Amino acid sequence: MSETVPGDDSVGDGTSPDDGDGSGGFMGWVQKSDLRIVGVTLASMYVLFTVLVLLEQGLGFDSVNSVVGAWRTLTFLFAAYAVLALALNLHWGYTGMFNIGVAGFMAVGVYTMALLSGTSDPISAGQGYGWGLPLWFGVIMGTVVAGLTGLIAAVPALRLRADYLAIVTLGLSEIIRLLAQSRDVSTWTDETFGFATGGGRGFFLPDRPTEAIWGTDAGQSFVELFTVEIGGDEVTLVRESIIADFSWSLVMIVFLAGIYWLLRRIGYSPFGRVLKAIREDELVAQSLGKDTRWFKIKVFMLGCALMGLGGILWQGSQGTVTPDSFRPIVTFYVFIALIIGGSGSNTGSVVGAILFVGLLFEAPRRVGSIIEAWMNLSSAPNTFHDALGSLASLDVGGFVAYFIDNLGPLQFVILGLVLVVIVQRRPEGMLGHRTEVAAAIDLERGEIDE
């Protein structure tokens, strides 16, 4: 590992040595600090989406609202995926535990929060309702209960082979989803505990705490700052709903920063060094007298708790939730984000989340609408064989229109192919090559001195 440079994860440390890849120039400057890598990736996504929105809508005062709206969506999803990718990185990247039940642990967090803090009078019959306790209590308990679920899963499961653990965690997440889906469970909790999970009808969730700000006078005067007079007309540049959403995304960013800091501390602590040792060779770690089982259980719990928290911040903040939000596909999204960034690196997890959300998740739809807006396509054929028929009669427009109309499945095809290509060609991801050394002192330098 000649590229290994200790301390290259240091934020804002401009004096740390170059890591070999970036030899001077702008890229070299960027690669010297992790904050710069994240910042530049983030900024380029915002610029990209500004361009995409403007291409779609043209220059105008209305476009300001759309651009900020796109930024809001991006920021929200960046933060959500980054939190989950960091949690998964703790399992997979640091300790080598192959957990593909992320969605299940998210569901545990969100449902615990909803049952404790959700409204106590359901809006429609059969819907879930909770105890109406304070929100902060629900969030903390949601995180804790997700962690405890992790404990229950970890105690027997962590001695399994990696591929067996994968099947067990996937099965567990499906069991959790099926239980949340079940009408009988909802009726039973209703009669026994005085709250209901709602089954397939789901739950109305508590409002985001940031919503309260915008009802106040100060909030309203801030919103009015975005309404300006241009040529005698009152123009609302950014609507209140978008500002309100954005404020929540900023709260998520704060959580993200906190979690990143926490995981960095753990990664460089003696505890973290044992984790990396387990990932490299568990037998060696055992031979050195480390009780690897305990280490793995603790890490599994912490990661699951963070997945629960990530679920609450993301799915738990959208007004309603149904069990469908926790299909296994969500786990695979997080996995793709992590693998793009490079498992084993916290910064890589964040960068991977940004690239995944920007390039793979949001961009295809934007590009589709641009093509639709510019090409003035004929109405799309309803089926693939009609589309083939229009291609046979040399009507390329109809064929393209079918693609645009069916971007949803097409996007999944691309996601699947990207996953395959990354695993084949660059399994270490964007930043995975910067292996974090487990030793406290730089062993590499000693070799060079000799």
Next chain:
Amino acid sequence: MALPQFFSSGTPLNAAKKGRERVIEIIVVATVVLIGIDLIAKLAGRQFSLGVGPTLGGDLALASLAGNVWTGILVGLIFGLAGIGLSMTYSILNFANFSHGDLLTTGAFTGWGVALLIAGWGVGDAGYLLFARSGSGPGPSTIGASIVASPVAIVAGVIVAAVMTVVVALLIDRLVYRPMRDRGGIPLLIASIGVALALRSLIQFMYGSRTRGITATQDVRREVLGFSINLHQVTLFVVALVLMVTMHLLLQETKLGKAMRAMADNKDLALVTGIPTERVVRATWILGAGLAGIAGFLFVLERGAMDYNLGWFLLLFIFAAVILGGIGSIYGAIAGGLVIGLVHEVSLIWVSSDFNAVAAFVIMILVLLYRPEGIFSGVTTA
């Protein structure tokens, strides 16, 4: 985790492990006995209490139980048939193939496209039929794809399902798995998740997202010797059974089967013995994917409807079957499939339909945790 091997068998560590295994065994046996007593009491129409816990017994018609068992066997045969392929790729290529379920979907859509085209020739637009009723056109009963009205279409559908699934699987192997042969189980597993996602969405893209009715049911239910028999279910039963026996003969009697068993046992040894491993891998895909495609086709024959998620929903059950029977054993996969199928259907006597899938997954997890070698341990004959 090779540490315990250093100790002799008499250490407290092993004694504790043995003790725990005995406790689990006792619990399992007790549960089975209790369920058996309850079932007999239910059939007898008696109800009694053991003093503690819920009352046992109740009322259950024998015909209703027989119905559950029959459906359980049918579903179990599908799980088993699909499980053979999953088990073979798991033991010979050494990875858990998460795209196996979508091979069933591939078989179902391609096979039924051709079957509908033949059955409904002249009734509807050829494109509409070939893409398995995507768009608007005549309904399933007008097309008349059933074993009674158009047996030729069904036979052709089975063959096309097998052939197309094999073609797709070989293509995927060439492009995705072959360049990664020596990369270990986990990278291959991750790649197979990508393949699953891409394949399923490609089917959705080409065939549409709608859940569609496929088979015609007129005259399919017949009275034979006083029993009401569904000919589609009988077809499934017969075809599955014939294929399983063929697989048994193929693996036990031919040189190819011997080579496959050798490779599953020890890859390096097989290679130095002169077994053409790549050719064996290709044969594995052909057999496994062919069976998966037919399983998908037959599943739709019994259900009468399909959508692009069909195989993905079956995947965990197929895994459950393979794990239960012990990974690497095709007899285990068949037996495991039957057990999981029976659990899935017969458990409906005790639990609501919200929980029967949960029951199957719980069994899978418990087997993985406490008996990862499967319930018929030790028999790994390919």
